[in-house]
Amino acid sequence: MKIFLIGYMGCGKSTKAKQLAHRLDCPVIDLDAEIVAKTGKTIAEYFAEFGESGFRDYESEMLKTYDYPETCVVATGGGLPCFFDNMEWMNAHGETVYLQMEPAALVSRLHNRQKRPLIKDLDDEQLLVFIKEKLQERDPFYTQAKIIVDAFDLDGEKLEEAIKGVI
Numbered sequence: 001m002k003i004f005l006i007g008y009m010g011c012g013k014s015t016k017a018k019q020l021a022h023r024l025d026c027p028v029i030d031l032d033a034e035i036v037a038k039t040g041k042t043i044a045e046y047f048a049e050f051g052e053s054g055f056r057d058y059e060s061e062m063l064k065t066y067d068y069p070e071t072c073v074v075a076t077g078g079g080l081p082c083f084f085d086n087m088e089w090m091n092a093h094g095e096t097v098y099l100q101m102e103p104a105a106l107v108s109r110l111h112n113r114q115k116r117p118l119i120k121d122l123d124d125e126q127l128l129v130f131i132k133e134k135l136q137e138r139d140p141f142y143t144q145a146k147i148i149v150d151a152f153d154l155d156g157e158k159l160e161e162a163i164k165g166v167i
């Protein structure tokens with residue numbers, strides 16, 4: 001069983017994927033980290049060189065060609081479900097879990113913005129406006145997830161509990 005964690009930047013996909021994989025005693029794959037490992041570039045460098053559309057092409061290819069172990073937890077990048085047929089692909093190949101969080105809570109999580117090129121130049125006020133707008137665009141994709149979890153006060157144990165019915 002592959003478990004894909006999706007949701008906005010800062011909702012905790014990368015952190016919770018590690019905790020959940022630890023609890024389930026299975027491997028964790030962070031697709032952003034795989035992109036960094038494979039290209040030798042940071043996400044910010046990849047954006048700077050190939051633009052957002054180059055990044056979207058590459059992350060979609062990575063999603064669909066990665067040699068996943070039978071059972072694993074996968075942290076996706078925040079934008080991944082919202083491009084091409086990536087959301088459909090994940091729903092067809094595993095369980096999808098949306099870590100849902102309010103914009104103001106997301107702002108408070110996103111201190112270190114330099115590694116996230118879409119928000120690196122925004123102050124807190126601009127970031128809140130940006131997130132509200134983006135979430136409206138992205139929510140129709142995120143809410144196609146099979147499971148939706150409130151991510152505000154989430155830890156590995158609560159996440160495991162929330163997905164128990166499907167694993």
Ligand SMILES: Nc1ncnc2c1ncn2[C@@H]1O[C@H](COP(=O)(O)OP(=O)(O)O)[C@@H](O)[C@H]1O
Pocket residue numbers: 007008009010011012013014015016075078109110152153154155
């Ligand atoms: N339950 C939590 N409570 C407080 N901060 C958290 C929690 N989970 C993650 N964080 C922090 O929020 C930030 C974003 O987490 P991260 O896992 O990188 O999110 P994502 O991969 O969804 O962008 C990190 O600084 C992380 O330490």
Ligand SMILES: O=C(O)C1=C[C@@H](OP(=O)(O)O)[C@@H](O)[C@H](O)C1
Pocket residue numbers: 007008009010013014032043076077078079080115116117118
């Ligand atoms: O939301 C987005 O468009 C992005 C989210 C990032 O991943 P995280 O959600 O793990 O920060 C990373 O893939 C890239 O900076 C673009």
Ligand SMILES: [Mg+2]
Pocket residue numbers: 013014015032075076077
């Ligand atoms: Mg992440």
